[in-house]
Amino acid sequence: MKAVNSVATVVFDRVTKGFGRLRAIDELSFTIREGTILGLLGPNGAGKSTMLKLVAGLYRPDSGRVTIDGDQPSPKTKAKVAYLPEIDYLYGWMTVRQIMEYVSAFYPDWDDARAAEMLKFMGLDPATKVGRLSKGMRARLKIVLAMSRSAPVVLLDEPLSGIDPTSRSRVLRAIVSEFRSDSQTVVMSTHDVVESEALFDEVLFLKQGRVALSGEADKLREERGKSIQELFEEVFG
């Protein structure tokens, strides 16, 4: 049996996911390399969130297979995935402390010391009710919940969404400092490429549910003589 904190490989094999007539993910085949930070880039409606939800087991493919370490999404794979959705998904009536205790109870890879440290770093008061936190503070709390685990796969869906510029740098610093390349794979979706491009080892440009461009960030910069932001503008401009 594999240890929970070994690095996981996520594979999309000819995956299609539609909503009515719209194909959010269209015959997508892609392997997320283990131990990297992958930037999932694309404009709104490109299929970034759908892709992350498929890995998290919150959506099911219409056809094709998504696998994490060879297993299709199930309670077993959910134990390996830390997922941060773009929307507010926490119980507003719980306090910060209660929500952390609640989440930690389900995950053996939860690190109490790390959580306490991150909570302090993010300037969150454990006694405050989640519903009373500002949007920026709720975003920080979501980061704490996702990064306090030693999950092999961390999915961050627009973690900078709705956060003020000063908090953005704090969130990005937290992601970088808590990332463990020997035991984690981070997939971060965003359409704010400028601020986060330095983070990415690899990038995947998604256009209408298909791969428009992908590769190692440094290689792409070198080969094309452009920054990731410039490539983003080239692909989606």
Added chain:
Amino acid sequence: MGHRGESALIAGAIVVWIIFLLSRIGIWRPDVITGVYWLPMGFLPLWVLWTSVQLYRQEWRENTSYLMLSLPVRARVITSAKLAVLVTGIVGFTLLILAGGWIVAARTGFLGSIVRHPEFAKVPTEWIIKMSLFGYGGLVVGLVVLGLISQFAYLFSRLFTRFQGLVMVWTWILMIWLLGVAADLGSVIFGWLPDFYLRSLTIFFDTPEFSLVRVESGPIVAVALLLIGIYSLLNVLLEQVVEV
């Protein structure tokens, strides 16, 4: 849980109703006060219907379904936790209602008039306790079944992008119909199972007389099997089919 406020409000309303009826002692007739007390208690099945659906509906309405469905647990952990919340509410409210009924009946003197009735002395205490527990158990089980069916109907309706309300209502009606069909089939298929008997009491010319009432096991077993099936399907829906 977020339902605490709602439960406290209902419990408070029941207490206010008890206090109001106690204030009517001496103004209204004892049997009227005792009778009227039970009228608003018909809300209980409605509360069960509402709460059992809300326990899931709220997860989607407030987007906490993202958290619920991403937890690394089998669906039965979630469904049983939600049923446990429902059972706690049912037991809490029924006990409060029964205690209130007892107080109202005692304070109006209605209970005393029954207990002092010469025929009451002829009823064995053991029989009263057994039948009370049997009746109470039946009430709780019936309400839980109502809740389970409602939860299944709600989750099933989530598979549709349109007319979810209509699908939920029709699924609910279909489930109730299926329970009836299962009971009918059960009496045939499981007719070989031994029946069980309840002692029914009648007092005839001051003489207590017990008669045996036969209760068929077949329909009960068939309905129980169908309910296990519905619960299993509920888990499959939650774990493998529904999405955020």
